[in-house]
Amino acid sequence: MDVRRARLTVLPVVLAILAAACSSGKVSTTGPSGSSTPAGPVTLRLGYLPNLTQASAVVGVQEGIFTKSLGAGVDFKPGTFKAGPDEVTALLSGALDAAYIGPNPAVNAFLTSSGATKIVSGATSGGAYLMTKYAIKSAADLKGQKVASPEVGNTQDVALRSWLKSQGLNPSPGGDVTVVPQSNATTLQQFQQGLIAGAWVPEPWASRLQVEGGAKVLVDESTLWPPDGRYATTVLVVRTDYARAHRDVVTNLLIGQVAANNVVKAKSAQAQNDAAAAIEALTGQTLSQAVSDLSWIHLTFTNDPIASSIATDAARARDLGLVKSTNLSGLYDLSELNGILKSVNEPQVGAG
Numbered sequence: 001m002d003v004r005r006a007r008l009t010v011l012p013v014v015l016a017i018l019a020a021a022c023s024s025g026k027v028s029t030t031g032p033s034g035s036s037t038p039a040g041p042v043t044l045r046l047g048y049l050p051n052l053t054q055a056s057a058v059v060g061v062q063e064g065i066f067t068k069s070l071g072a073g074v075d076f077k078p079g080t081f082k083a084g085p086d087e088v089t090a091l092l093s094g095a096l097d098a099a100y101i102g103p104n105p106a107v108n109a110f111l112t113s114s115g116a117t118k119i120v121s122g123a124t125s126g127g128a129y130l131m132t133k134y135a136i137k138s139a140a141d142l143k144g145q146k147v148a149s150p151e152v153g154n155t156q157d158v159a160l161r162s163w164l165k166s167q168g169l170n171p172s173p174g175g176d177v178t179v180v181p182q183s184n185a186t187t188l189q190q191f192q193q194g195l196i197a198g199a200w201v202p203e204p205w206a207s208r209l210q211v212e213g214g215a216k217v218l219v220d221e222s223t224l225w226p227p228d229g230r231y232a233t234t235v236l237v238v239r240t241d242y243a244r245a246h247r248d249v250v251t252n253l254l255i256g257q258v259a260a261n262n263v264v265k266a267k268s269a270q271a272q273n274d275a276a277a278a279i280e281a282l283t284g285q286t287l288s289q290a291v292s293d294l295s296w297i298h299l300t301f302t303n304d305p306i307a308s309s310i311a312t313d314a315a316r317a318r319d320l321g322l323v324k325s326t327n328l329s330g331l332y333d334l335s336e337l338n339g340i341l342k343s344v345n346e347p348q349v350g351a352g
Helices: 003-023 052-062 065-070 084-093 103-112 155-166 184-192 205-213 240-245 247-265 269-283 289-297 307-319 335-343
Strands: 042-048 074-080 098-101 117-126 128-132 146-149 178-181 198-202 216-220 232-239 299-301
Touching: 042 052, 042 084, 042 247, 052 065, 052 098, 052 117, 052 232, 052 247, 052 269, 052 289, 052 299, 065 074, 065 247, 084 098, 084 103, 098 103, 103 117, 103 155, 103 232, 103 307, 117 240, 117 247, 117 335, 128 155, 128 205, 146 155, 146 184, 155 178, 155 198, 155 307, 184 198, 184 205, 198 205, 205 216, 205 289, 232 240, 232 247, 232 307, 240 247, 247 269, 247 299, 247 335, 269 289, 289 299
Parallel strands: 042 074, 042 098, 146 178, 146 198
Antiparallel strands: 098 232, 117 232, 117 299, 128 198, 128 216
């Protein structure tokens, strides 16, 4: 891949959004007091997962979109994680300032910290599936079987356990279905070896299980979200204290998010190839063209956090005993995002 050429491809999009935001006063180089003297370098540590459900983060980092939107006064330090709960641990310990994360870990972070984190943008909808052996014809066939999820309490883990319960199955320890939380790479290997019957996973792992493991789709999660199949897969979260101290930095991160989402929403061959190349560089896992093509069909990139689906996710997590409350008052801070969206004539988003 010619990285310089790829960056030139996205540059017009970034510049257009930056120009619009600047004209609306959304980008600032002043210090916290509003003086004309730039503040000293500020560090922004951003976490994300090397999955296609987080393609806006993957491409935003890979192509320098966030670096450009944040500006020279910010020391930008991106880092990858294996699953959302690990990001929550890093956020709540202060090791991360912001993270692309699934809705269930985002809710857990907010509830367990009494509001120390906020959802500031959506990123992705869709792209999660229960993939199984062809011999599995219905939920009943999963009795006595092992089914994998990425990690206990992550978004796909909650979806799997909730669905199993809705089908009259017991995913609790000692129940009639064993849920095996493990890395997605391990899941693919174990499926190929016949050690598990299936897995509820995000893209590109669902397509990898199909193309490389011979799995089939038993449940397309979008079918569980009437009437339009929309549900949050990835949102952008920031630490509340960081946002208070560095509002301009968070605003400029959101400008990068909108710019990156505009790039991946186009679903161009360039963006698709760049995302695949970045994932390979980050994980050592190569995505075949067939896997990449199939994965992108399943994804919708949106700045809308789809708050209604997050409320449902929270209720499911409570029913599973993973969270104690579903009081999400104060979870969202979308004012800066909506200001940016307005400046580039894109639809506003809501928290309810």
